[in-house]
Every structure is written in structure tokens, then in C-alpha cells.
Amino acid sequence: MSQANADVVIRAEKISMIYPGTIALNEVDYRVYRGKVNVIIGENGAGKSTLMKILAGVQQPSKGTIYLNDEAVSFQNTRDAAAKGVGMVHQELNLFGNLTVAENIFLGREKQHGLMPLDTAEQHRVTAELMARLDQDISPTELLSNLKVGQQQLIEIAKALADEADVLILDEPTSALSKTEVELLFKVIRDLTAQGVSIIYISHRLEELMAIGDHITILRDGNFQSEAEVKDIDVPWIVREMLGSDPVSNFLKPGREFGKPVLDVKNIKLINEMGHTLVDDVSMDVKSGEIVGIYGLMGAGRTELMECLLGLQDYSGEVEIAGHKVPAKMDTSDRIRYGICLVPEDRKKNGIFPISSVSNNMTISSLWRRLKHRFSIDEKAEAEAVTSAIGDLSIKVSSPDIEIRALSGGNQQKVVIGRTLLTSPKVLLLDEPTRGIDIGAKGDVFKMMVKLSEQGIGVLFSTSDLKEIMAVSDRILVMSGGKLTANIARSEATESALVSASAQGL
């Protein structure tokens, strides 16, 4: 027992995290082994991010104790955690393109005393040392924006190492990296573990985990599920442990019928300014009355595909909406009139008009439908449309004139959905429609999708949640690296097939 403990650098015992209304973590025991790559995995909402935030001092657990080298510790904040040797590299890089590599690494803890000027020489010396440790040929005075994304990721790691991190948490470090960059990162990780640094590695990409991981911990629904040596297990085992065997809930009635295709897409290709192919030769269709789900990991190209369909990107390829050929140059407002509509992924950034009223938020896309003499807005018709949409979608709002930012996330999402419905779409695109809303509202959103499909609307939605995609799609598409890697009817789909399709070519 004591022998085993010697190898454990962090031991978390009975960690619970309780939010009002939900339990994110339920008495989870977790161990991090010294000098190993400790992989942690689980579905969205399984609690892995919460656990990592607790270990890194971002949040304090409601209950439970953390032992660092067999000594009980409690981290009040990230600085506290960093001082004791636990560093975290977040999924989104927190770096500044207008500063040099050294300035980024020492941001907020500059080598400087009193009124003395910055000790740049010392900062550069330490930075050069860190770069040597990471085996990178990057000058400390290089401007950060001149580095590739993969190199920037390493600068984040260097930042953590500059604090003499003993345990390094990497949250989905590869989600923005190319294949060669991933290999570079893996090499750095192996070097670091050889130097005795313990790595906690979070990722959804199972192949990656198999390649780099030593030890795997699986969380499910806020509970500890299982723990194993990576060499003893395989991908199907992980999927089984991750999803459990509970029956997937089903929102679809049997014997659903579909009409003609309302969205027909051929050879869509999108290449960004950097020359990366974001959507690679995708062809697909959605039939009237059909719900098609796109499954894929972050960066698989789902959002970009939808943006192409709505005319927000300069793509090449053919799009046909409800039988009308749509030229690639056609702008969004004309496409909306042909019957395509998008509920965007990031509601705050791309969805709502925060200080406008619920009513104005709802009608902005469909003003052209309710004009008097083709000019002035018919306010009576508008009020009627808003009232009936609020009723249909059961939006909880005291008055349609209230500012939308006063509503809860789920209700805001329903207003955005209501906006698209008022345009009478033939095809409805929903990009991660359940992101950031609670379980009850999720169910409402799914029921609404089914109801719309029964009215003959073709629904295309994206998600990175396997249970969701199995629950409400008639047909499942899987994207990986911009390519369409699977197109299967739900009845024939298995979870492990979807997972492996989502990791193809990575």
C-alpha cells in the first residue's frame, strides 16, 4: 500500500461539487501517478472539467480532501495551486499576440523589484532555458503572433513550467493542432514525464489517448467509473465505460416518413486564409421531415459546414435549398428567404441581441413577411406572431417587451429558435442547440425538433454528445477533420462505430 502511495502525486478523496440544483461531482476518488500521463475521460457533463478546475485551484470543492504528496492541501486560487506545483493549460490559449514569448511567460509575475526596471535579461535567460527543456528553437524575443498554434500551445506549457509545475493539467491540448503539431506535443509530453513531471491529459480523441496515455480514469455523470492501465484496455472498453449500458432515451416514434430532399449539398469545400481545409468535399442531404444529426469533435468542421450553408463563408460547391439552386455568392438574407435558417452555437456571441426586447429579437429575421404596403411593419401582425410563438415554444417571459438578457439561457435559446421559425424555414440548422442549457430545457428543445420535423421541416443539428445524437436523429453523419466519415441510419448506428468515425484521419 505504501509502495503504491509513493507513486501517487495527487490523491483526491471523496470530492463533491454541488451547484444549486445539480451535483457536478459526487464523492469522486481520483489518483494521479507520478511521472505518468494520466488520462481522464468522460462525456460532456461527466464532471472532468470540474474536477480539473478543483485540482488547479480555479474552484473549491464543496466536500472532500486533496492530498498532494500525501499532505492534505486546499487551493484557494490558481496562484496557490501553482505555488504548490499544479499548473493547468486551458483549452483556449490565454496568450497575447502583441507580446514577446518571454513577456507572455512572465506576464503578471514579471522579474522586477520596486522602482527598478524589468529584469529582461533574467526573463530571457529563464525563457531560453525553458525552450531548451521543451527542445524548441524559439527565441525569447519572438513576437507570439509569429508562432504557429502548436508552438503557442508549448508556450502555455512553458508558462506552467516556469512556475516549476510538478503536475501539469492539459485540457484538450490537441483540439486546434495539426497532425505534425500533435506529434511534436507528444514528444514534449514524453520528455516531461521522463523529467518526472506528472501529466493529466484530457481529450475526447480516443486514439490519441491510447497513443500517449499510461493510466486512464473514466468519469460518468459526476461519478468515478473506472480506472485502468492503458496497456490493458482497448477503445470499445473505453466507450462502454464512458457511456454505460443504460438504454438511450428515444424521442422518435417508429415509422417516420420523409419527403423530398429540402437540402442537397454537393462537394462543399472551405479553405481558410491560412490554407487549412476546414470543410473537405462534403456531400449530404436532408429530407423533408427528417432529423439529421452531425456528430464530431471540436474542430471537426461542423460549425463551418453550417456557416457555408448559410452563406457566411466563401466556399465552393453546390447547395440546393428546397429545390432552388443557390449560387455560392448569395448572401444570408436571400438564403433565409429560400427557407434555410440557423440557430448558432454561441448564443451570446451570435444569437441574441441582448438589450433588445424579446419581441424584436424574435422578429428580426422575418420582418419582410409582415409588411404593410411592402414598407411599414405591421405591428399588429407582429404582436400576434410573437404571442403565438411564445405560446408554441412555451417560453417563460412576463412580457414580450422585456429585454432578452433578463431571461434564462434556455428561454433565450427558445427565443432564438422562435426567430428562425417565424421565417417559415424548410430547413432548420441547429449548431449545438443544447449547449449551456439545463436538462429540462434540453428535453424541450428535442421535443420541439421532433414536432417541427413532423410538420415537414428538415432538421440538421450538430452535437458532440453521443447520447443526444442517438436520442433524436433519424440519420447520423459523422465529421472528422472537415471530412464526412460516416452517414448511417440511426437503427444501424452503434456508439463505438460513431466514436471511431469521429477520430478518423486524426
Place this chain on the structure above:
Amino acid sequence: MKTSQNTASQQSSVFSGESLLLLALKMRTFIALFLILAFFTFMVPGFLAASSVVIMVKHIAINAFLALGITFVIITAGIDLSIGAILGFCGMVAGWLITKGIVLPMFGIAIFPSVWLIVPMVLVIGGLIGAVNGILITRYNVAPFICTLGTMYIVRGAAMLLSGGETFTGLSGNEQLGNTGFELIGSAKLLGLPYAIWMMFILAGVIAYIAKRTQFGRHVFAIGDNEHSAELSGVKVRSVKVWVYTISGLCAALAGIVVSSQLVASHPATGVAFEMNAIAAVVLGGTSLAGGRGTIMGTLIGAFVIGILADGLVMMGVSEFWQMVIKGVVIILAVIIDQKQSRLQHKAAIVQQK
């Protein structure tokens, strides 16, 4: 039972107190207008005499044209610093057309268009300058502040170049050339009120109608609130923005015509720093510089507050230097109150929602 009733009534009284405060804050420009009116009526004898009121409103009209025009720009979270210069330039163009005509050297003649032609021509020129602002801002991604700062200098320079810095005088035209009547725009009256005042109210009505009852108006607010969402919702963001600056230029041209007609002369330096007064009126009227929020009525009242404050202080004999200080204080106070209101309003909305 009794205690719970008590707390309930307490809560409702607290809430009603707060909602009363909110109402007062919402009406603040109105209240400010009445306070200022009351103050000057008390301090300046004969302040509300019909003749002095008409003169005051005539002064206000010029600022109101500019402020009404720039309100849409500010609601889209933009700014237009070039309106003062456009005012000056358009006045000069009108003066040129009346005194010099359109010279065609190859035929050795000059065409003198009638006033009925000059006015629309000048309005179009003002609109075009605004459209250029809009195109530079949307197509070449120049920040509105910098872009219109640039056009401000260019247009002001062009106005100076038109006459070499001289003033065009005698804009009443020539009977023989058939271009008389320009001065009537500034001096003639309808039902006892000068045209300029009627024009101000009509313009305010038209702009308010556009803001509230047309797609364009809704799109303007949507862009100011969240440009990304607007794009995704099918708002043609670029074209709306170009139109917004076009309207701003058009209104400035109208102001230019009225000013030069009132003076029966056009001077190239007319309208220097007028944009600042216009922006002040818009902000006083409760339009947020961050975009998405504002009313046309507010802008009109804001222009009245600024105008009455300025003329009233003059009539009281307050020094010009103190006038500047007072105006500055009023503007800053207005913005502080605006911040307070929007916070309270948000709070009230959440309470109401629960």
C-alpha cells in the same frame, strides 16, 4: 400570516419606489428640459416671449438636423465627425451654384440652375459624401472615428478650396437668371413659424417613423446591439451601414442649406465643431454610444436642452467661458444618469421576469 402580508406589501412598496425612480430616469431628458425652462423663465425676464422662443427654436433646428441625422449612426455604434464639415461644404456648393453657376468653359457659358434644382443637388452631394464614409467603413474596415475624422478634414479643405477661403455673399439670386428665392428657405414663414422649424419637426417625424416602423430601422438597432447576430439573422449589415452614413450626410446637407439661406451667404468655415453639439444632443437624449439603444424623440429633446441652455445662458449674460464649462458638466451628468438607468432597468426586468 400577518408578517408575510407585511413583507409582501413592503416589497411591493420598495418595488414601486424603484419603478418610480426608473420612470423618472427614463423621462430624465424631459425633466431636464422643464427644469431648464423653469430656471430661465425665472431668471431671464421675457424668456418665454413668442419672438425669443421662435429665435431659439430656429437655432435649435440647425443642431437638430445634424443630431437627427447622426442618431442612426450612433445607434449602430458608429460615429460621424464629418457632419460639421459637410454642412459647411454643402452651404458653399449652394453658394457657388447661385453666384457662379455651373461653368462650361468649352461652350463659354454658365448654367444657373433654379433653387428648385439646387436644393436637391446639394442634398444628393451631402448624401454621397456620407455614402463614401459608409463604403470606406464597411468595405475597407476603417474605424468610423478615424474615417470620418479624415473626411472631416478633406471636406473642410474642399470647402475652403471652392472659394479660396472667401465668403459667397448675396445668395438671393438674380431675377434675370431665374435663380431667386434661396433666402426664403431661411426667412419665410408658414402659419407664423419659420420653415426651418417646420422642417425640423417633419424630419424628426420621418426619422422616428423609419426607426420604429420600417425594416431598416429595426436593422439599425440590431446591428448596434450585436453585429454578429445581425449578420446571422439575415441583416445586410454592410448596406444598412452605408445607408446610415448616407442619411447622416443628407441631414448635414439640409442643415448647410438652411444655414446659408438664413445668412444669405455661405462661409467655408461654417459648422466647425457643430458635430460635437450634435453628438452631445444625441447622448443627452439617451442614445448609447455603445450602440443598440436610443430614441429619435430623445435626440430632439436633447437638441432642445442644449439649445435652450446655450441661448438662456447668453441671455443671462453668463460669460462664454462659463457656458462651455456648464455644457460639459451637463453632458457628463447625462451619461452618468444614463448608466444608472440602464442598470436599474436591467434589474427591474429581471425582477419582473421572476
